[in-house]
Amino acid sequence: MSKPVGAITRGTTGHNRLRRADRWLAAVHAGSLRAAARPLVVDLGYGASHATTLELFTRLRLIVPDVEVVGIEIDPVRVAAAKPYEREGLSFRLGGFELPVSRPPALVRAFNVLRQYGEAQAWHRWDTLRAKLAPGGVLVEGTSSENGRRAVWVGLSREGPATITFSARFDAFERPSDLADRLPKTLIHRNVPGERIHAFLRDFDHAWAVSAAYGAHGARQRWLASVDVLARTWPVPVRPPLGGPARWRLGELTLPWAAVAPDR
Incomplete structure (x- = not known):
């Protein structure tokens, strides 16, 4: 196996950190996932805990019963720690931006993985991941606060960025521009x-x-x-x-x- 593409992140994560994004994914993209043959979802860079990948799997299985979710991490220690939580339709494997999966994914979720990259590198990573999507697929790339109460994410198709979403609990900001620190790397500067x-x-x-x-x-x-x-x-x-x-x-x-x- 070739060396995974990318760099190891801090891996900070926690239960329900990505609930806001998962809720949006389910509302906006459930239809396209149901329409896909053998829908595959990749959770790229899930971090030191399997928790958010398992939560994504559980939430999507409620609306797309045949969805397969693969958690990908560049750190072999994290992959080994997640393996005991595998089940039918949910697996974890070593990898990075090359996406070591058997078929093009209908959806890739990549949260808190591009913060350490420069703007030019972030654009490049977007292009790399977009090119690997199945027809009609979507890449959702974003950043959340550690408690998940503030987040911003971009939805990208194979053609390029399509949407940007700002999301926050009402007690997590004083004014909307407080979400600026969650902007994607392509915008934060x-x-x-x-x-x-x-x-x-x-x-x-x-x-x-x-x-x-x-x-x-x-x-x-x-x-x-x-x-x-x-x-x-x-x-x-x-x-x-x-x-x-x-x-x-x-x-x-x-x-x-x-x-x-x-x-x-």
Whole structure:
């Protein structure tokens, strides 16, 4: 076997750290997973514990009974520790960005694996993983806080980045731009005046500020009002599966990637 491609991460993880992203995956991509023949999902770089991979498997099996999930880690010690938790449809193996699986995956989840890379390297890793997707497949790459209460992720097809999602518990931020520290590596250094992502977060903070009166009814109502304000000037999807009150009530907001994409 050739040497896995990539570098070992800190491996920090924990139960339910990726619940917010898993919930989004189930809502947005369940249909494409059900439509796939022998749907394969890869959890890339699951870390020092098998927990989030097992949680992903459990959640997806509820809606896609024949899904197969493979957890991939570059650290052989972590793979060995996860092996006892294998079961029918769930396995763990050694590997990296080369994705050592038997067929193209319908979905790849890669969280908290690109933080240590530079922006140019992150773009390259995106391109590498996109090219390995099955037709109609999706790569979901993002970053979450250690307790999972704040997260940002990008949805990519084989053609390129398609969406970006901001997600937070309502008690985990003071203003929406607090999520800036969870931006993907391709954007985190672009949060400066003149860049689209900076303009978006500025406008989101403004929408949050002018919706302050709704806070009397709770942070959720203030978030809903803020999204309504923001949707007047930004291309916020307003219908399922990407948008609409059912998603916004969870502390989510998805935009088309093009709205915040940097000029490379």
